[in-house]
Amino acid sequence: MFTLRDYQTETIDKVYQSMRQGHKRIIVQQPPRTGKTVIMAEIARRTTGKNNRVMFVIHRKEVLAQAKATFKQQNVDMGLATMGMVQSLSRRLDNLSPPDLILIDEAHHALAKSYVRILQAYPDAYVLFFTATPVRTGHDQLDQVADDIIVGKSIKWLTDHHFLAPYKYYGLGDIDRTKLRKRNGDYTVESMDQALDRKIYGNIVRQYQRLANGKQAVVYCHSVESAKRVMAEFEKAGISSAEVDGNTPAKTRDDLVAKFRRQELMILVNVNLFTEGVDLPNVDCVIMARPTQSLALYLQFSMRCLNPREGKTAIIIDHVDNFLTFGLPINDRDWEQAIVTKDKRTSKSTGDVGPAITQCQECFGTFYRSDMKDRCCPYCGHEMKAENKDYKVVNVDLQEIKNAELVKHRKDMAQKIIQDNLMSNIAGKSPGQLRTLQEFQAYAKLHGFKPGWAWYQYKNRRKH
Structure with a gap:
């Protein structure tokens, strides 16, 4: 069995307290890399220990296999547990035993029709909606299906208490954001093709060598073509790498992930795969070559490298200025307000990027202005120019852009x-x-x- 961390036990206690107060559909927010599956497994163990049935719902096959292993290790009575993909479960409702408790992982997807069918089929069940980011693109939010929210510890608290690794964040800006266009809540592949500077592919390798050389890294790309180009650039530089995407055969993908875990590969380039749930414990660097309008994706991308280890400082390299939209990963976020459907919200914004962020003209480090030491960059020690002077905005050609x-x-x-x-x-x-x-x-x-x-x-x- 897993030994629960104090903050995980605290979350479980709050879940049961909320249930005692009469809530039946509860959002449980926990930041990425903080053991959501272990929390769910412990709740499932306690539930099946009282001879009650549990249903676990997820939308990705890779995550389902890991969750089953975690539930078994936590001594959940698997005879009382139904675990499956949302698409499959929603088609088999007539043949399933009604659960007393439903656990939904990555629950920011829970307004999709397949999830709603499951919720409507079991109106008397308790439902726990687990997610790192309880906010959706679009109008309707999770208050449509939930009646309470439990907010986990902040990313800053988890970092200060060594449950997440500290990081350095670098913004390179190899992108023309004016060319980005949205569809269905995020940028289109076509507009990302147009917006990304063609120099980005070589620059990804150069900046990795400058900022994170020797660290295992995951690269996030927006298309198979771009991912293959990035992999080719790493290979040309003599750095072992592999590319995986939705078209990669499952066995090939599993073999490559296993090689990465054994540290036989330095770089794993992917398209929309290593976001939610998949365990890659030895990632020390994340490279974002894909812009996004989704806070959920941004936090999954940027925090992939934050598994802690003694003496580790993770490196986040943002080639597409995602921090301009979302701030830094460590920003405080008002999740209680974020779950409220937009026309019911107060005037308080949930998209505020938080404290003033600045960048070093020398190393492209991106940090809170309050973190400067004696007006110097906390990463490289370079003296920062006064705010009212020109400074170099993060792009590969070091173009000067006025403050105005x-x-x-x-x-x-x-x-x-x-x-x-x-x-x-x-x-x-x-x-x-x-x-x-x-x-x-x-x-x-x-x-x-x-x-x-x-x-x-x-x-x-x-x-x-």
């Missing part, structure tokens, strides 16, 4: 986010349901109407 230009860039990004949210909110409406001029303008843009249409319709509405 950076502020304008961030304002433009914020305006685009607001516009995208407005477009998604009016997408399913008819003209008769529109109220503000901004809504009419967004509707006109969405449907290809002339700009004058919005003003005419808005004036007409006000007359009536």
Whole structure:
């Protein structure tokens, strides 16, 4: 059996306290790399120990195999446990024994139809929604299915208490973010192709050699083509590497992961695989070559290397400026507010990137301004220029960008986010349901109407 950490026991105690208070559908937030599966296994052990049935639901095959092994090691009565993929379980509901408790892993997906079918089939079951990031892209949030949330320890607390490794974060900015376009809550592959500087592939290797040489690294790419190019650049530099994606045969993928775990491979380049759950304990460096609008993906990417080890400092290399959208991994986040569906929220933003972030012109280290020591970079000791002077923004060509230009860039990004949210909110409406001029303008843009249409319709509405 696993020996639970104090914070894991504290989370379990809070779950039972919430149940005693009458809650039946509870979100359990735990940061990545903090043993969510062990917590679930212990709750399952206690549940089956009282002769109650448990159902465990996940959406990835790799994670399911690991979870089954953890449940068995924790002495869960597997005769009372149903564990499966959400797609499979949702099709077999008529043939399954009703559970007393449902455990849903990576539960930010839980509003999908297959999950909802399971929840509706067992209205009397207790449900625990486990996730590191209880926030979804799109309108509806987890308050649609849950009635309480238990928030785990912060990433800062876990780092300060040595449950997560400290890290250095470097931003390289090999990207033109103005070319990024969204669909279904994240950037399209086509727009990422256009936005990424072609120099990024060679630069990934050079910056790895400069910042993390000799450390095992996982690289996140947005497409199979880009992943294969990155792998080729590492191989050309004499650094052992492999590429895995959704088309890689399962046995080949398992063999490559096993080689990486045995430290026979230095670099594992992947496309959308090593995000949720998969155990890669010896990763000391993460390289992000894929921009994202998903906070869940960002934290899974950036925190993949934070498993602690004596004397370890992890390295996070961000070639695509994801920190401009989300801040640093260690930012405090208001998860209680994040689970509230957007039209019910208070005015408090859940997308705030937190304390002021700055970058070193010398090493591209990215850190809180408050972490500077005697006005010097905490990573390399380089003296930082005064804030009101020009400074180099993180791109590979070291292009000088004025402070005013950076502020304008961030304002433009914020305006685009607001516009995208407005477009998604009016997408399913008819003209008769529109109220503000901004809504009419967004509707006109969405449907290809002339700009004058919005003003005419808005004036007409006000007359009536």
